[in-house]
Amino acid sequence: MATRLQIALYWGSACGGCDVAVLDTNEFVLSLGDVADVRFWPIAVDGKYHDVEAMADGELDLALYSGAVRNSENEEVAKLLRRKSRVLVALGSCACQGGIVALANMTTHDEILEASYLDNPTLEPGSRALPRPETTIDGVVLRIPQFYRRVFTLAAIVPVDYYVPGCPPAPAHLEAALRGAATGTLPPPGSVLGALDRALCEDCPRLRGEKKIDRFRRPFEIIPTPDRCLLEQGIVCAGFATRSGCGARCPAGGVPCRGCYGPPPNVIDQGAKFVAGLGSMIDARDPAGIDRVLDEVPDIAGYAYRFGVAASLLQRSMKS
Ligand code: SF4
Numbered sequence: 001m002a003t004r005l006q007i008a009l010y011w012g013s014a015c016g017g018c019d020v021a022v023l024d025t026n027e028f029v030l031s032l033g034d035v036a037d038v039r040f041w042p043i044a045v046d047g048k049y050h051d052v053e054a055m056a057d058g059e060l061d062l063a064l065y066s067g068a069v070r071n072s073e074n075e076e077v078a079k080l081l082r083r084k085s086r087v088l089v090a091l092g093s094c095a096c097q098g099g100i101v102a103l104a105n106m107t108t109h110d111e112i113l114e115a116s117y118l119d120n121p122t123l124e125p126g127s128r129a130l131p132r133p134e135t136t137i138d139g140v141v142l143r144i145p146q147f148y149r150r151v152f153t154l155a156a157i158v159p160v161d162y163y164v165p166g167c168p169p170a171p172a173h174l175e176a177a178l179r180g181a182a183t184g185t186l187p188p189p190g191s192v193l194g195a196l197d198r199a200l201c202e203d204c205p206r207l208r209g210e211k212k213i214d215r216f217r218r219p220f221e222i223i224p225t226p227d228r229c230l231l232e233q234g235i236v237c238a239g240f241a242t243r244s245g246c247g248a249r250c251p252a253g254g255v256p257c258r259g260c261y262g263p264p265p266n267v268i269d270q271g272a273k274f275v276a277g278l279g280s281m282i283d284a285r286d287p288a289g290i291d292r293v294l295d296e297v298p299d300i301a302g303y304a305y306r307f308g309v310a311a312s313l314l315q316r317s318m319k320s
């Protein structure tokens with residue numbers, strides 16, 4: 001049995017920021033080679049899927065899967081890594097909650113294809129063509145991944161042992177997950193690594209007072225008072241509907257929280273919590289007044305469910 005940690009990393013449907021977060025562990029990622037064999041990491045190691053298929057079941061100590069499950073290739077690799085790994089970690093908002101990618105669940109499969117392949121202003125006239133999962137050329141069958149009708153979290157496809165939230169995850173939490181696996185000191189399965197059992201506002205260094213919002217402002221519209229809660233100044237901040245753990249790095253730096261660490265403990269639906277909380281802070285009593293304030297937040301559903309559509313009670317839009 002190998003004494004060095006056998007690990008794999010995979011990037012599903014995502015932007016790649018989680019892999020950059022791995023590199024952001026700086027010296028730690030450089031020293032990883034002292035204690036671990038990186039058996040599969042498409043962005044950095046020249047390995048193929050058949051190399052993973054050839055491994056014995058459970059041969060990997062740890063697999064980190066970033067990204068949502070959006071197509072048949074993502075699903076196949078998720079199932080493959082689940083089979084070959086003793087511990088599977090959902091890395092980042094997309095794997096944990098669906099992430100930005102899952103905003104696609106608010107529209108339909110057909111509308112996405114239409115916008116991307118048929119009605120896209122960058123296409124040359126006459127080049128409208130939809131991708132086909134299977135094409136035969138000169139008797140050879142060529143296949144590309146099948147594009148699913150909705151986006152899934154990793155846990156919707158395979159059992160997940162640990163969650164490391166964030167868009168991207170804080171490098172310190174990523175490092176802690178790898179160290180925990182190397183030293184056998186991971187917490188009980190099902191834990192959210194690096195997150196705390198409270199809302200982000202509790203860790204925010206800004207002073208909080210009564211929240212009565214009579215208009216919202218885009219961040220570029222005002223220079224916010226440095227020490228005061230951004231939300232009270234009309235800047236939409238999702239800290240009250242977000243799990244703590246990142247150190248409140250955005251509001252501490254003057255930028256509103258967008259909710260990437262997912263819902264606080266005991267909150268089932270982050271978007272619903274956000275909308276309900278925001279509604280209770282609006283300083284207007286009649287429906288027209290409430291609408292006037294809310295109209296200043298374009299795409300409120302997109303803001304409330306920015307990272308969590310696939311894990312929400314909604315999961316997808318009714319029109320899908
Ligand atoms: S700035 Fe955001 S995170 Fe900080 S207290 Fe206000 S709402 Fe909470």
Ligand code: SF4
Binds near residue numbers: 251
């Ligand atoms: S402050 Fe909010 S958006 Fe920023 S990293 Fe933390 S949880 Fe994510």
